[in-house]
Amino acid sequence: MCSIQSVVPESYILPPERRPGQHVVPPCNTIPVIDLDGNRNELIQEIIKASQEYGFFQLRNHGVSEELMKDVLVVAKEFFDLPVEEKQRFYSEDPHNEGCRLKTSIDFVNEKVHFWRDSLRQNCHPLEEHIQQWPENPARYREVFGLYSVEVRNLGLRILDLICEGLGLETGYFEGGLSQGHMMSLNHYPPCSDPTLVLGLPKHGDPFTLTLLNQGDVPGLQVLKDEQWVAVDPLPNAFVVNINHMLQIISNGKLKSAYHRVVASNVARMTIVSFIRPSMDVLIEPAKSLVSESNPPLYKCFRFRDFSRTYITDTHEGKDPLEHLMIGS
Numbered sequence: 001m002c003s004i005q006s007v008v009p010e011s012y013i014l015p016p017e018r019r020p021g022q023h024v025v026p027p028c029n030t031i032p033v034i035d036l037d038g039n040r041n042e043l044i045q046e047i048i049k050a051s052q053e054y055g056f057f058q059l060r061n062h063g064v065s066e067e068l069m070k071d072v073l074v075v076a077k078e079f080f081d082l083p084v085e086e087k088q089r090f091y092s093e094d095p096h097n098e099g100c101r102l103k104t105s106i107d108f109v110n111e112k113v114h115f116w117r118d119s120l121r122q123n124c125h126p127l128e129e130h131i132q133q134w135p136e137n138p139a140r141y142r143e144v145f146g147l148y149s150v151e152v153r154n155l156g157l158r159i160l161d162l163i164c165e166g167l168g169l170e171t172g173y174f175e176g177g178l179s180q181g182h183m184m185s186l187n188h189y190p191p192c193s194d195p196t197l198v199l200g201l202p203k204h205g206d207p208f209t210l211t212l213l214n215q216g217d218v219p220g221l222q223v224l225k226d227e228q229w230v231a232v233d234p235l236p237n238a239f240v241v242n243i244n245h246m247l248q249i250i251s252n253g254k255l256k257s258a259y260h261r262v263v264a265s266n267v268a269r270m271t272i273v274s275f276i277r278p279s280m281d282v283l284i285e286p287a288k289s290l291v292s293e294s295n296p297p298l299y300k301c302f303r304f305r306d307f308s309r310t311y312i313t314d315t316h317e318g319k320d321p322l323e324h325l326m327i328g329s
């Protein structure tokens with residue numbers, strides 16, 4: 001799409017009421033920062049508290065090396081810098097194409113306004129089933145992303161274990177179907193000559209289980225907290241972790257899947273997003289041990305596949321994708 005252009009193309013300009021606006025809470029009021037190195041019980045309390053209040057936290061001392069965190073961003077940039085002919089074979093506008101897929105915006109064919117983002121999506125788990133579909137150019141691509149995806153997945157599973165314990169669920173609750181997949185999105189937000197007219201990504205919640213974001217050092221992510229947009233400024237070498245919709249449902253609303261968005265900027269921004277996701281066949285419902293007569297289930301039981309079908313259209317139409325899953329709706 002849009003490489004550096006002096007004028008923002010019409011099809012990317014949002015109607016005034018959907019533009020990012022200026023009303024962002026100053027960075028001092030930001031999401032919690034948690035050290036993974038700390039005492040286990042305190043760590044669990046901190047993660048649960050942040051997940052209840054914000055649905056988001058930054059994670060430091062997480063064990064993924066600084067070098068690897070930087071390397072994936074460098075190699076991702078090298079990929080997006082390749083000539084169009086080289087990248088074209090990955091390009092697809094089919095939203096149901098689950099393979100390694102390069103796309104621009106979100107749903108280019110069906111959406112009314114486009115978003116200021118290109119992305120490459122790839123499946124990562126099990127690695128040997130997917131790595132052959134990944135780019136071979138840049139030459140280090142498979143090696144660097146292979147190492148990174150294994151480490152990030154292990155980190156994600158470790159956080160889910162801590163959340164499991166913090167919620168008081170039976171050990172291993174998130175193992176198996178609820179964390180079976182790992183999908184990665186390499187997001188490239190090109191420089192924009194007028195960031196006030198566009199968004200990199202509109203307000204959305206992540207539909208899976210857990211997200212781990214490596215956002216490099218260019219700001220852009222904002223989280224909705226108490227009806228206000230809070231900027232999540234980059235913290236060197238940290239992951240931004242957020243609770244996804246399925247985890248909100250399983251926790252029966254105790255943990256929050258917060259809405260977030262990405263604003264564009266005058267400089268290019270590269271982010272690597274890892275989604276730990278359920279398998280399509282898994283049944284999702286509030287955990288039995290978290291519901292009782294005094295704390296009745298808020299959500300119905302459904303198959304993840306059915307939710308993923310309605311999620312995209314609901315999000316396009318500005319509807320809350322969880323609304324029709326609420327009991328009584």
Ligand code: OGA
Nearest residue numbers: 185187215221262271273
């Ligand atoms: C996403 C997302 C944030 C970012 O891909 O779902 O919210 O900063 N990305 O790229």
Ligand code: NI
Nearest residue numbers: 204205206260
């Ligand atoms: Ni997101």
